[in-house]
Amino acid sequence: MPLDLPAPHLLFLGDITNPLDAKTAIGVRDWRPEQCLGQWRLPGCTVDLGLPDMTPTAAVSAGAKSVLIGIAPVGGALASSWINPLADAVRTGLSIVSGLHQNLQSVPALAAAAITAQQQLINVRVAPANIAIATGRPRTGKRLLTVGTDCCVGKKYTALALTKAMSEQGMSATFRATGQTGIMITGGGIPIDAVVTDFIAGAAELLSPDAAENHWDIIEGQGSLFHPAYAAVTLGLLHGSQPDALVLCHEAGREAIDEYETFEIPDIKTCISRYEQAASLTNPRARVVGISINTSAMAADEAFQFCAEISGETGLPCVDPIRDDLASWVNLLT
Amino acid sequence: MPLDLPAPHLLFLGDITNPLDAKTAIGVRDWRPEQCLGQWRLPGCTVDLGLPDMTPTAAVSAGAKSVLIGIAPVGGALASSWINPLADAVRTGLSIVSGLHQNLQSVPALAAAAITAQQQLINVRVAPANIAIATGRPRTGKRLLTVGTDCCVGKKYTALALTKAMSEQGMSATFRATGQTGIMITGGGIPIDAVVTDFIAGAAELLSPDAAENHWDIIEGQGSLFHPAYAAVTLGLLHGSQPDALVLCHEAGREAIDEYETFEIPDIKTCISRYEQAASLTNPRARVVGISINTSAMAADEAFQFCAEISGETGLPCVDPIRDDLASWVNLLT
Numbered sequence: 187m188p189l190d191l192p193a194p195h196l197l198f199l200g201d202i203t204n205p206l207d208a209k210t211a212i213g214v215r216d217w218r219p220e221q222c223l224g225q226w227r228l229p230g231c232t233v234d235l236g237l238p239d240m241t242p243t244a245a246v247s248a249g250a251k252s253v254l255i256g257i258a259p260v261g262g263a264l265a266s267s268w269i270n271p272l273a274d275a276v277r278t279g280l281s282i283v284s285g286l287h288q289n290l291q292s293v294p295a296l297a298a299a300a301i302t303a304q305q306q307l308i309n310v311r312v313a314p315a316n317i318a319i320a321t322g323r324p325r326t327g328k329r330l331l332t333v334g335t336d337c338c339v340g341k342k343y344t345a346l347a348l349t350k351a352m353s354e355q356g357m358s359a360t361f362r363a364t365g366q367t368g369i370m371i372t373g374g375g376i377p378i379d380a381v382v383t384d385f386i387a388g389a390a391e392l393l394s395p396d397a398a399e400n401h402w403d404i405i406e407g408q409g410s411l412f413h414p415a416y417a418a419v420t421l422g423l424l425h426g427s428q429p430d431a432l433v434l435c436h437e438a439g440r441e442a443i444d445e446y447e448t449f450e451i452p453d454i455k456t457c458i459s460r461y462e463q464a465a466s467l468t469n470p471r472a473r474v475v476g477i478s479i480n481t482s483a484m485a486a487d488e489a490f491q492f493c494a495e496i497s498g499e500t501g502l503p504c505v506d507p508i509r510d511d512l513a514s515w516v517n518l519l520t
Numbered sequence: 521m522p523l524d525l526p527a528p529h530l531l532f533l534g535d536i537t538n539p540l541d542a543k544t545a546i547g548v549r550d551w552r553p554e555q556c557l558g559q560w561r562l563p564g565c566t567v568d569l570g571l572p573d574m575t576p577t578a579a580v581s582a583g584a585k586s587v588l589i590g591i592a593p594v595g596g597a598l599a600s601s602w603i604n605p606l607a608d609a610v611r612t613g614l615s616i617v618s619g620l621h622q623n624l625q626s627v628p629a630l631a632a633a634a635i636t637a638q639q640q641l642i643n644v645r646v647a648p649a650n651i652a653i654a655t656g657r658p659r660t661g662k663r664l665l666t667v668g669t670d671c672c673v674g675k676k677y678t679a680l681a682l683t684k685a686m687s688e689q690g691m692s693a694t695f696r697a698t699g700q701t702g703i704m705i706t707g708g709g710i711p712i713d714a715v716v717t718d719f720i721a722g723a724a725e726l727l728s729p730d731a732a733e734n735h736w737d738i739i740e741g742q743g744s745l746f747h748p749a750y751a752a753v754t755l756g757l758l759h760g761s762q763p764d765a766l767v768l769c770h771e772a773g774r775e776a777i778d779e780y781e782t783f784e785i786p787d788i789k790t791c792i793s794r795y796e797q798a799a800s801l802t803n804p805r806a807r808v809v810g811i812s813i814n815t816s817a818m819a820a821d822e823a824f825q826f827c828a829e830i831s832g833e834t835g836l837p838c839v840d841p842i843r844d845d846l847a848s849w850v851n852l853l854t
Contacts, residue, residue: 260653261652261653262718287716287718318595319594319595319749320748320749321748321749322748322749322780322782322783378717379716379717379718380716380717380718381716381717382621382713382714382715382716382717383712383713383714383715383716383717383720383752383753383756384596384621384713384714384749384750384753386717386752387748387749387750387751387752388749412801414654414655414656414721414759414801414802415653415654415655415656415718415721415722415759416718416721417721417755417756417759417801418717418720418721418752418753418755418756418759419717419718419752421751421752421755422717422751422752425748425749425751425752446656448656449656449801467746467748467751467783468748
């Protein structure tokens, strides 16, 4: 069921200093630019989306309908220092759209402000009721899942870009959102990490139902098999998705799991074999068909060289979907 | 925090015909026999716990304080045919203790009967609030996790029996319950499969905190890495538990996942290597130290032969904890 989010948005960045924490804001800015009026940064925030800085009052004057919480801190809870400014924004006449685990209604200051100002508090990260246990039954149609060496390496971006490229070639392809940002961008999906663990593979089955034989569901991956906190999310989504094809996403130069620096990322060939091994439980034909590299920290020639090396090492088409054409992947899927 | 469950119990078996569905009743009967007055079977039920058959009225006369829902159907919901009999039992003067996913209060007929009769509806499978995301930080003390080739192969029984054997040898050992039955038996624990997936490894870290260097937490495993619906539960529990030692549990003769007959169970050596590979993410020293075989369908000599073969094949002590002495495992852990 599509969501109806009040737009345009003022993107809230809090006081964050790590750009990886802004992935929700960056995703909505890149894929729904027409809905983003400006950014709202508290003192101390060093992340910049390149949008005009606005106060809530200025945003209301410019036509904004909601503050979109653009940050995804570990644990998914609001920092206490953000609550009063957000409550003030609600009283100014803005709804709040949030993908955090923490329910906005559970914060008394926000709940009170929303009633006073007759604004909405919208929690996107709410799993649907009545998800069934996974059946493991093979489904018709084709599926591709993006998987990662870590969180925040480009799984959502890769899936969105691939869906767009396939649609432009006249192929039948649907992006399936599994996280709060993807759901905010497309207006539908299941926040897979908010599902009770017994039901996670069942939720993934529900997200990507039987389809026509030549239709591809392009499913947004989550977490990483190599992440000490989130590997269960990754495995449940992988098993329920039953992907025919996987695209492995990696950030060039990242050697350890973000914020878990003692956890080293295995080499790419090991990552490929571990994902294929795990996927084979529910789809023995599952294969990694491409590598997606986030080369944003590199110069163009260095990025080209890096992708060429990974491609040579793995025998798979390796591109940065922000820099490169995706024809090499699309051709594999036709 | 220990639970205070009204006892003794009348064990409710509904109309089930598969003994695997009665694992909660069997566990409580075996480990808390003094709390089990009788069994209550609806027409069509062919499973027999060897306890006296009783109606709720007879059980109340005999001193019963609660109906304990002794069955664990796939999906964890009450069958509609059980609701009226259970509501009648509540009106007779019995509370209900349940480990199902479905909240008893959400069933109008039960909620109404409980108010009328002033009885309790107790849901054991409720995850604690405010679980943190896993840190991956190594903890002091030692941990053993039981893991399985499938569900219902003896993971809980093995962990309980091993904890008992270690305690009898004067070792410091604590059973850590992760499922509804273990929680009903010991009065504490975390129902790990009821935790939202982002937090499952964090819940496992919480369940088994820092401890003295010579203390063992013996953690009840869940599901199986080879199960198309529940592998995420298994992996999250494995990563958060950071076990030093694993005991692999298997039912002799079972070749496929129960109720998922197209999913074959790999051979034991493959299972061992897959569990050690998965566990190595958070504890590179994790090793399978023993094999636990449920040989209940075999004659004694056949069971002995089966365990001897597995032991020869793997080089690990292999016993049936219901038939055999556990000294071979306990000695490995001292």
